Amino acid sequence: xxxVKCECGHVNPYGTAFCESCGKPIEETTKPLxxxxxxxxxxxxxxxNKTIIDKIxxxxxxxxxxxxxxxxxxxxxAIGTIFPQEMYLPPNVTPAQYYEDxxxxxxxxxxxxxxxxxxxxxxxxxLLASIGVSLVICSLDRVIPLYRALNNQGVVRHETFLRRQRxxxxxxxxxxxxxxxxKERLAKRRYHIREENGNILAEKGxxxxxxxxxxxxxxxIFLIGAMLRFVPGMYxxxxxxxxxxxxxxxxGTNGKYxxxxxxxxxxxxxxGKENEVFNAAxxxxxxxxVAKTYQTNAVLYKRVGPVIPGDEPKLQKVKEYKIRVNxxxxxxxxxxxxxxxxxxxxxxxxxxxxxxxxxxxxxxxxVDLRNPTSSYNLGKGYRVELLSxxxxxxxxxxxxxxxxxxxxxxxxxxxxxxxPDKPKGEVSFVAIRQTIxxxxxxxxxxxxxxxxxRNVSALTVRRDFTLWIxxxxxTIFMIGVIQGMYWNHRRIWLKQVNGEVWLAAHTNxxxxxxKNEIKSIIEGTGLAMPVDQAEMxxxxxxxxxxxxxTQ
Numbered sequence: 001x002x003x004v005k006c007e008c009g010h011v012n013p014y015g016t017a018f019c020e021s022c023g024k025p026i027e028e029t030t031k032p033l034x035x036x037x038x039x040x041x042x043x044x045x046x047x048x049n050k051t052i053i054d055k056i057x058x059x060x061x062x063x064x065x066x067x068x069x070x071x072x073x074x075x076x077x078a079i080g081t082i083f084p085q086e087m088y089l090p091p092n093v094t095p096a097q098y099y100e101d102x103x104x105x106x107x108x109x110x111x112x113x114x115x116x117x118x119x120x121x122x123x124x125x126x127l128l129a130s131i132g133v134s135l136v137i138c139s140l141d142r143v144i145p146l147y148r149a150l151n152n153q154g155v156v157r158h159e160t161f162l163r164r165q166r167x168x169x170x171x172x173x174x175x176x177x178x179x180x181x182x183k184e185r186l187a188k189r190r191y192h193i194r195e196e197n198g199n200i201l202a203e204k205g206x207x208x209x210x211x212x213x214x215x216x217x218x219x220x221i222f223l224i225g226a227m228l229r230f231v232p233g234m235y236x237x238x239x240x241x242x243x244x245x246x247x248x249x250x251x252g253t254n255g256k257y258x259x260x261x262x263x264x265x266x267x268x269x270x271x272g273k274e275n276e277v278f279n280a281a282x283x284x285x286x287x288x289x290v291a292k293t294y295q296t297n298a299v300l301y302k303r304v305g306p307v308i309p310g311d312e313p314k315l316q317k318v319k320e321y322k323i324r325v326n327x328x329x330x331x332x333x334x335x336x337x338x339x340x341x342x343x344x345x346x347x348x349x350x351x352x353x354x355x356x357x358x359x360x361x362x363x364x365x366x367v368d369l370r371n372p373t374s375s376y377n378l379g380k381g382y383r384v385e386l387l388s389x390x391x392x393x394x395x396x397x398x399x400x401x402x403x404x405x406x407x408x409x410x411x412x413x414x415x416x417x418x419x420p421d422k423p424k425g426e427v428s429f430v431a432i433r434q435t436i437x438x439x440x441x442x443x444x445x446x447x448x449x450x451x452x453x454r455n456v457s458a459l460t461v462r463r464d465f466t467l468w469i470x471x472x473x474x475t476i477f478m479i480g481v482i483q484g485m486y487w488n489h490r491r492i493w494l495k496q497v498n499g500e501v502w503l504a505a506h507t508n509x510x511x512x513x514x515k516n517e518i519k520s521i522i523e524g525t526g527l528a529m530p531v532d533q534a535e536m537x538x539x540x541x542x543x544x545x546x547x548x549x550t551q
Contacts, residue, residue, distance in 0.1 A: 250461055
């Protein structure tokens with residue numbers, strides 16, 4: 001589109017409201033005051049609307065669109081905190097079943113809508129990216145023309161420009177030292193003064209105009225840091241449940257590091273004279289116990305050699321550490337924090353194959369509840385097969401045995417018992433305090449003989465290479481907030497017209513402060529105090545309304 005040349009000689013981009021140099025309005029307008037938000041400069045979003053690029057640019061340059069994107073993201077983030085995210089669920093549970101069992105229809109809907117893994121979902125990432133795009137386009141659409149207009153503003157301003165400023169006055173003064181006195185007072189107040197042909201432009205605090213855009217830069221950097229958390233290797237926040245004596249791969253390390261739980265220690269304060277300071281706390285808690293120590297004695301291993309699928313990894317001991325609350329194991333930018341535990345989880349259950357009439361035992365079967373064996377040979381023709389195993393047993397809606405989770409909270413078994421006189425075997429369903437013989441009365445049964453338990457420790461695995469990016473973004477954002485909040489851009493124009501002195505002033509905020517400053521600057525000079533034309537218009541409108549109401 002064609003550029004517009006002003007009578008002062010300055011060439012303005014198409015769409016400019018008033019000349020960047022002298023301030024003369026490009027088009028006639030009935031508005032009494034000039035819109036000074038962007039110095040009347042031409043913004044791309046208000047000028048071009050033909051191509052698909054223009055339409056995308058105009059969509060994202062809208063402040064309303066940006067606000068709605070933020071609101072939608074905040075609402076989604078809030079919903080994501082109603083129930084725990086999938087990464088924080090107990091180990092080896094089925095997420096769909098867990099949400100429904102724990103939270104009913106709301107949990108089922110929560111899972112089906114994908115809120116169980118909200119912060120890693122593609123659509124949440126898209127929302128964050130859209131906010132970033134909106135911030136970039138909003139900033140470029142405004143800051144570039146604003147910078148150009150402020151950089152091109154001339155000292156000598158058109159009469160119409162001055163008349164349409166909010167603060168304006170005309171004074172007949174014949175004092176040769178007037179301008180010198182005003183200039184001295186402006187300089188004392190740290191105004192940058194430019195003079196041309198007897199006209200003055202005094203300006204200070206222009207840097208405050210860039211505060212919102214510094215905010216945007218900080219937010220963009222912060223969003224980049226947040227999105228980088230989804231890049232593999234940049235951010236890890238996983239939970240590792242590990243049992244005593246167990247060696248497991250540390251999640252998020254791509255098989256590089258393994259951890260062994262040598263022992264989990266849980267100690268409490270006991271009520272008595274030795275711990276008088278804790279007696280009140282012990283009385284307050286229902287269990288009568290106040291935790292003293294949560295500790296996992298761990299050994300960190302590093303995989304050595306090539307990774308061969310199906311082969312046991314070759315591990316090299318790296319570090320031993322006693323992981324406590326707020327005292328994590330740290331290595332290679334990873335940190336393992338003690339966050340939870342489970343005491344006395346069932347580990348093994350033992351049963352004896354016995355004759356129900358005589359009580360004779362033919363051997364003991366020990367079932368490893370984490371990795372059960374399908375067959376147990378007791379010798380002399382006696383053996384037991386494990387047909388089915390239900391770690392967390394319950395009866396489903398059809399009355400069939402099923403399991404809620406893979407954790408042995410309520411184990412149940414279907415055994416088939418073979419003996420020399422029962423070559424075809426007998427089937428028995430065995431659960432805690434419950435035995436069912438589905439095919440009639442059996443001769444043999446599996447009698448409970450004992451259990452073994454072990455403690456389970458929960459560790460949070462964290463690694464964060466984005467923290468410094470988030471910190472930089474947050475710092476820049478706060479600099480922008482301070483820059484735009486505690487300073488303001490003030491300008492004062494003085495122009496001589498046919499023996500009169502025209503005074504106009506503008507600020508992007510804090511008009512009360514600007515009025516007081518002008519009052520102190522012109523005091524005793526004979527210059528008239530500028531009139532606030534916006535307030536005059538407001539009072540006139542209110543007076544008209546009151547007059548109409550009286551009539």
